[in-house]
Amino acid sequence: MKQSTRGFAAAALLLSSMSIGRAGETVAGRWEGLVQIPDRELKLVIDLAQRDGKAWIGSVIIPGLDVKGAQLADIAVQNSDVSFTIKTPRGLQATLKGNLNSDGTLAGDFVEAGNTAPFVLKKIGPAQVEMPPQSTPISKELEGEWKGEYELYGYPRHVTVKLLNRGSEGAAAELVIVGKKTTNLPVELVTLEGDSLTIDSHGTGTSYEGRFNKDASEIKGIFIQAGIELPLVLRRVK
Amino acid sequence: MKISQHFALFTVLGAANFCQAQSMFRGDAAHSGSYLGPAPRQFHRLKWKFATGNRIVSSPVIDSKRIYFGGDDGNVYAVDAETGRQIWKCTTRGPVSSSPAVANGIVYATSYDGKLYALNSDTGAVKWKFATGGERRFEAKGLHGMQPKTQTIADPFDVFLSSPVIVKNTVYFGSGDGNVYALDAATGEQRWKFTTGDVVHASPAYADGVLFFGSWDSYFYAVDAASGKEKWRFHGGEDPLIHNQVGFQSSPALANGVVYTGCRDSNVYALDAVTGKEKWRCNNELSWVNSSPAIAQGKVFFATSDSSLFRVVEAATGKEVIRQQAKAYMFSSPAVVGDVVFVGVLNGTLEARDVKTGDLLWEFQTEASKQNKGWILTADRKFNAPLLFYSGWRETPIVAVDRQFGIGAIFSSPLIANGAVYFGSTDGFLYALD
Numbered sequence: 001m002k003q004s005t006r007g008f009a010a011a012a013l014l015l016s017s018m019s020i021g022r023a024g025e026t027v028a029g030r031w032e033g034l035v036q037i038p039d040r041e042l043k044l045v046i047d048l049a050q051r052d053g054k055a056w057i058g059s060v061i062i063p064g065l066d067v068k069g070a071q072l073a074d075i076a077v078q079n080s081d082v083s084f085t086i087k088t089p090r091g092l093q094a095t096l097k098g099n100l101n102s103d104g105t106l107a108g109d110f111v112e113a114g115n116t117a118p119f120v121l122k123k124i125g126p127a128q129v130e131m132p133p134q135s136t137p138i139s140k141e142l143e144g145e146w147k148g149e150y151e152l153y154g155y156p157r158h159v160t161v162k163l164l165n166r167g168s169e170g171a172a173a174e175l176v177i178v179g180k181k182t183t184n185l186p187v188e189l190v191t192l193e194g195d196s197l198t199i200d201s202h203g204t205g206t207s208y209e210g211r212f213n214k215d216a217s218e219i220k221g222i223f224i225q226a227g228i229e230l231p232l233v234l235r236r237v238k
Numbered sequence: 239m240k241i242s243q244h245f246a247l248f249t250v251l252g253a254a255n256f257c258q259a260q261s262m263f264r265g266d267a268a269h270s271g272s273y274l275g276p277a278p279r280q281f282h283r284l285k286w287k288f289a290t291g292n293r294i295v296s297s298p299v300i301d302s303k304r305i306y307f308g309g310d311d312g313n314v315y316a317v318d319a320e321t322g323r324q325i326w327k328c329t330t331r332g333p334v335s336s337s338p339a340v341a342n343g344i345v346y347a348t349s350y351d352g353k354l355y356a357l358n359s360d361t362g363a364v365k366w367k368f369a370t371g372g373e374r375r376f377e378a379k380g381l382h383g384m385q386p387k388t389q390t391i392a393d394p395f396d397v398f399l400s401s402p403v404i405v406k407n408t409v410y411f412g413s414g415d416g417n418v419y420a421l422d423a424a425t426g427e428q429r430w431k432f433t434t435g436d437v438v439h440a441s442p443a444y445a446d447g448v449l450f451f452g453s454w455d456s457y458f459y460a461v462d463a464a465s466g467k468e469k470w471r472f473h474g475g476e477d478p479l480i481h482n483q484v485g486f487q488s489s490p491a492l493a494n495g496v497v498y499t500g501c502r503d504s505n506v507y508a509l510d511a512v513t514g515k516e517k518w519r520c521n522n523e524l525s526w527v528n529s530s531p532a533i534a535q536g537k538v539f540f541a542t543s544d545s546s547l548f549r550v551v552e553a554a555t556g557k558e559v560i561r562q563q564a565k566a567y568m569f570s571s572p573a574v575v576g577d578v579v580f581v582g583v584l585n586g587t588l589e590a591r592d593v594k595t596g597d598l599l600w601e602f603q604t605e606a607s608k609q610n611k612g613w614i615l616t617a618d619r620k621f622n623a624p625l626l627f628y629s630g631w632r633e634t635p636i637v638a639v640d641r642q643f644g645i646g647a648i649f650s651s652p653l654i655a656n657g658a659v660y661f662g663s664t665d666g667f668l669y670a671l672d
Contacts, residue, residue: 039611066629112625114617115610153475153483153503153524174505180523227630228479229385 028101030128033121035110042110046096048075049127057169059130060086067092069130082106089202090203095165135170135190138163141214142171142197147235150223155179161199161208163190163235165214173199175208183209197221210234243279255653258288260655261301263401264530264571268492271532271539273654277523277575278590278672281600285658285670286322290315292641295397296663297571297651299366301340301359302571304661306347307668308334314347314355315668316362319656322481323671330355332373336399337441337651339409341423346402346409347372354419355413356426366426371415373399376437376454378481385631395528396487396651397569401441403449405463410449412438418451418459434459441489443497443531445511446543452486455465458499460514470514473519475503482566483524489571491532493553501526503641506540508556518556522547526662529581530651534574541568541581548572548581548589548596560596564589570661571651580659582648588661588671602645606665614645622669624639 028049035042045061060070067088075084080100096119106121117229136225150195152166157191162174173189188201192212199208210221210232223232264271270501293312298307304325305317310333316325332350339346344365345357352372356365377395380387401414409423414437420429435455442451444463452458456476461471477483488500497511504524508517525545531537546567550560570582576592586607590599607615616622627640646665655659658672 037613038609040613065625088624090624091629092628112613113615113620113622115622119612139490152479171375225319226480227380227385227387 031121035119046128138171145237148234150230263337271445272534275576288668293664295649297337306338328362337401341401341404342388371414373414445492453484486527489530498531530571562596567604580652584647586646
């Protein structure tokens with residue numbers, strides 16, 4: 001009796017994992033369709049794939065919203081249930097929860113800013129998941145703390161940048177601006193090409209582009225904030 | 239003691255008859271924004287709504303039980319205050335994005351066709367028209383950080399035209415041609431014009447023979463109402479980078495020898511009406527103050543744009559009394575009636591707040607706001623920025639602003655009369671609530 005129960009459980013587990021495997025095969029690919037927002041159809045192109053046949057990765061294109069290759073997060077595939085979250089640098093955050101239907105569509109609810117609308121996606125081909133740009137390593141001389149100042153609307157803003165290498169993950173940066181209040185800007189990308197350093201905080205629409213002068217121990221560049229370009233020279237903190 | 243002091247100041251101010259007339263923008267020539275009661279402290283019903291052909295940003299005025307307002311469909315309207323039935327309409331050749339003023343049987347209104355119209359208040363027949371140098375919106379290269387930054391872009395948030403003010407048989411108003419005009423109210427003959435450096439879409443306020451107004455050239459002016467000669471000017475903030483934190487869109491209000499005005503440089507200023515000297519400023523951290531302050535009970539009531547704050551400060555010192563967070567930008571000017579203050583919000587909601595605490599008493603949401611087509615709003619009625627302002631390039635921000643207006647936004651400043659609240663909405667309706 002016990003043996004047969006165990007056998008049944010094993011069979012169920014096997015069937016279940018086979019079903020998950022099949023679902024995985026079915027879910028992987030490029031999906032295209034519409035979200036039926038009242039008075040505004042939103043086109044979606046979703047790419048879903050499994051890395052090494054295991055963890056799910058994905059990206060999204062939203063034509064008309066300037067979204068190309070934004071990463072999907074929290075991807076979950078369980079039997080015919082599929083869910084994931086879209087997070088774009090400009091702050092769009094939407095969750096899609098759907099089901100694989102017998103007609104081959106993936107359909108469900110698109111939830112954004114507390115609003116809910118139905119979506120239907122059809123698979124149109126193999127996945128073309130776009131990977132996010134990676135930070136590059138920076139030279140040893142750039143590592144450490146840098147400070148500078150710019151003026152906006154008559155008030156000085158004090159900028160502190162801390163740069164460090166993280167091995168294979170490339171460089172990382174802390175970007176703190178102190179004006180009337182202190183703002184710690186999240187940095188997604190740090191790149192160094194030759195002596196050109198770029199620090200990007202996509203989500204806040206802020207970036208810094210500078211040229212590293214090793215001899216002067218300074219980075220001379222522009223700070224870009226909401227379309228405003230301001231000269232900013234960063235000097236090493238000794 | 240307080241009453242006698244108040245009375246003495248009334249005498250000093252002369253023509254600034256607070257709370258007595260509601261026949262021009264903000265109730266009177268001093269733009270107090272303070273009205274006589276009663277006002278609904280609780281919402282009872284939609285009394286009526288009047289349909290027009292386009293959005294309404296004009297603030298209604300009342301005279302002899304008639305509501306007058308302008309429509310962006312190009313019409314000036316007279317509507318029965320009790321029934322909401324149209325009495326007449328007069329068609330101009332451009333949006334009437336301002337409040338009419340009524341005196342001596344004549345309705346005065348400005349239109350985007352660049353003319354001021356004087357209309358028979360009984361029939362809407364045109365008595366005379368006065369042509370300015372032409373209307374235009376404030377514009378600048380790279381405005382608000384929009385791209386391409388070397389191209390001149392007209393400001394989509396410059397929604398109002400200057401509302402006329404009538405004092406002693408003279409009608410005063412500003413224009414997109416940068417001038418403020420003084421015309422004979424009976425004939426339309428020009429008495430004088432005063433030239434500023436940019437668009438004047440604020441409505442001039444008047445007290446003690448002096449006219450006060452701000453311009454988009456970053457200056458606030460005091461001009462002799464009889465001669466048009468400058469008495470003083472005050473310099474607000476400048477923004478050579480993206481022209482965002484510059485200009486007086488707010489119309490001033492006067493009380494007790496002090497002129498109060500909002501500014502796009504994010505300040506509310508209190509200036510000595512005689513000297514122009516700054517008494518205090520109240521900063522709003524880069525958020526525009528386009529709404530006009532209301533002055534009542536020794537306090538200044540105003541609303542902000544980006545930070546969406548309803549604020550009340552002491553008129554004498556600028557010290558904060560109330561700060562309440564609203565859900566969306568406010569361009570509408572608060573209207574104070576007894577213990578209630580009303581203000582429109584761009585998410586399509588009219589709010590009634592307690593004068594002492596600023597707490598929300600009730601709110602009315604337009605149908606367009608409830609429908610929320612295109613998800614302009616989040617579920618909790620804030621603007622859904624990621625779906626609206628997803629790019630700073632080309633026309634995207636302009637289209638986004640137009641979409642914002644599509645959800646029944648309330649730019650109009652509420653008029654309170656006979657226990658009812660009247661206001662317009664960008665859904666094209668004039669509403670009467672009681």
